[in-house]
Amino acid sequence: MNKKNPAIVVFSGGQDSTTCLVWALRNFGEVRAIxxxxxxxxxxxxxxxxxxxxxxxxxxKVIKMDMFSKLTKNALTDRKQAITKQEGGGLPSTFxxxxxxxxxSTVAIYAYQLGIHNLVAGICQTDYSGYPDCRDKFVKxxxxxxxxxxxxxxxxxxPLMFLTKKETVKLMKKLGGIELLKLTNTCYEGGGKxxxxxxxxxxxxxxxxxxxxxxxxxxx
Amino acid sequence: MNKKNPAIVVFSGGQDSTTCLVWALRNFGEVRAIxxxxxxxxxxxxxxxxxxxxxxxxxxKVIKMDMFSKLTKNALTDRKQAITKQEGGGLPSTFxxxxxxxxxSTVAIYAYQLGIHNLVAGICQTDYSGYPDCRDKFVKxxxxxxxxxxxxxxxxxxPLMFLTKKETVKLMKKLGGIELLKLTNTCYEGGGKxxxxxxxxxxxxxxxxxxxxxxxxxxx
Numbered sequence: 001m002n003k004k005n006p007a008i009v010v011f012s013g014g015q016d017s018t019t020c021l022v023w024a025l026r027n028f029g030e031v032r033a034i035x036x037x038x039x040x041x042x043x044x045x046x047x048x049x050x051x052x053x054x055x056x057x058x059x060x061k062v063i064k065m066d067m068f069s070k071l072t073k074n075a076l077t078d079r080k081q082a083i084t085k086q087e088g089g090g091l092p093s094t095f096x097x098x099x100x101x102x103x104x105s106t107v108a109i110y111a112y113q114l115g116i117h118n119l120v121a122g123i124c125q126t127d128y129s130g131y132p133d134c135r136d137k138f139v140k141x142x143x144x145x146x147x148x149x150x151x152x153x154x155x156x157x158x159p160l161m162f163l164t165k166k167e168t169v170k171l172m173k174k175l176g177g178i179e180l181l182k183l184t185n186t187c188y189e190g191g192g193k194x195x196x197x198x199x200x201x202x203x204x205x206x207x208x209x210x211x212x213x214x215x216x217x218x219x220x
Numbered sequence: 221m222n223k224k225n226p227a228i229v230v231f232s233g234g235q236d237s238t239t240c241l242v243w244a245l246r247n248f249g250e251v252r253a254i255x256x257x258x259x260x261x262x263x264x265x266x267x268x269x270x271x272x273x274x275x276x277x278x279x280x281k282v283i284k285m286d287m288f289s290k291l292t293k294n295a296l297t298d299r300k301q302a303i304t305k306q307e308g309g310g311l312p313s314t315f316x317x318x319x320x321x322x323x324x325s326t327v328a329i330y331a332y333q334l335g336i337h338n339l340v341a342g343i344c345q346t347d348y349s350g351y352p353d354c355r356d357k358f359v360k361x362x363x364x365x366x367x368x369x370x371x372x373x374x375x376x377x378x379p380l381m382f383l384t385k386k387e388t389v390k391l392m393k394k395l396g397g398i399e400l401l402k403l404t405n406t407c408y409e410g411g412g413k414x415x416x417x418x419x420x421x422x423x424x425x426x427x428x429x430x431x432x433x434x435x436x437x438x439x440x
Contacts, residue, residue, distance in 0.1 A: 146318070
């Protein structure tokens with residue numbers, strides 16, 4: 001293990017960030033993971049994150065962050081008019097802009113304290129659909145801003161940036177981590193087994209199917 | 221009141237941000253303020269912030285944020301070695317890098333929800349002493365990053381960026397807000413009256429003295 005080149009992974013416990021975690025383990029000496037408990041609808045992902053980190057012997061830090069729900073709720077209850085006026089209208093009430101920005105910024109502060117320069121995130125421009133902080137040009141700009149903010153060189157690695165779901169599955173296969181994806185269940189229905197029918201399951205199954213790889217997750 | 225050009229001020233309740241708040245009231249149609257309760261040593265500033273905002277009829281939002289103390293404490297208790305290895309050694313245990321970065325980013329998210337584009341902060345490069353996120357080049361970079369993060373144009377105003385303490389006092393005089401500074405007490409000693417001797421009081425008094433303006437604050 002080369003401790004001279006450590007990295008921290010923004011880790012949600014989902015398919016993409018699990019792929020990034022395995023990618024990081026292959027590319028960096030020492031790997032840590034951070035999960036944010038920010039009031040996400042898929043609380044189950046927190047459990048997935050813990051299981052996967054444990055299985056991979058990766059130290060996991062869970063950071064509770066109620067900022068998003070506070071800011072969103074307040075905007076909704078406080079000034080309804082402003083909300084409807086804002087750009088890109090029709091956003092769901094749970095939508096919070098700048099999530100990747102805040103996650104990466106928080107991880108950077110933690111990384112600074114530990115003397116770590118490499119941040120890894122499963123951000124993917126291919127997924128960009130109204131989430132501007134999934135774009136490569138945002139990530140590059142943030143890398144520069146964070147480095148200036150702390151006068152400390154950060155490198156943000158986003159190995160999935162330009163991959164399709166199919167290519168992400170292929171990458172995980174190449175990394176030898178497919179079996180691990182049995183532990184990532186991001187079904188919207190939230191049962192013990194994945195439904196195989198909701199949009200999240202559909203997207204996942206399509207990626208596996210196109211990659212010609214069997215999904216190890218248990219479906220109903 | 222021109223509601224078409226509103227602004228949000230990052231407001232600590234100290235001398236600099238109070239000057240910025242008055243500056244914003246003169247330059248923008250509708251002004252709001254945000255104060256962060258992040259475990260700062262000078263809890264008294266929160267009270268100052270409330271008083272000043274009330275006096276100026278500015279809506280004040282207080283955001284509790286325990287992220288810094290968590291990240292710092294953990295770094296200190298978890299991995300002492302990494303702390304001593306890190307760049308710029310000899311930092312006090314309460315030091316947290318990236319504070320302005322996180323404050324402005326949070327305010328930006330709130331501003332986005334409200335359809336506001338102007339952010340105002342009392343950041344001052346002249347004060348820069350190991351706090352890289354006080355520098356103008358950082359602020360410019362963050363402005364770009366936040367705009368990319370939300371695909372929404374932000375403008376960060378830092379009217380004190382290149383001012384000395386003397387010039388900040390003169391600016392406040394010009395804005396007609398000197399009397400308001402009676403409510404900003406950032407003395408380290410923390411008594412009801414300012415001590416006039418601690419480094420914070422000394423710096424403040426020097427600014428007023430050089431500007432040839434009487435400090436309205438009550439000293440012991």
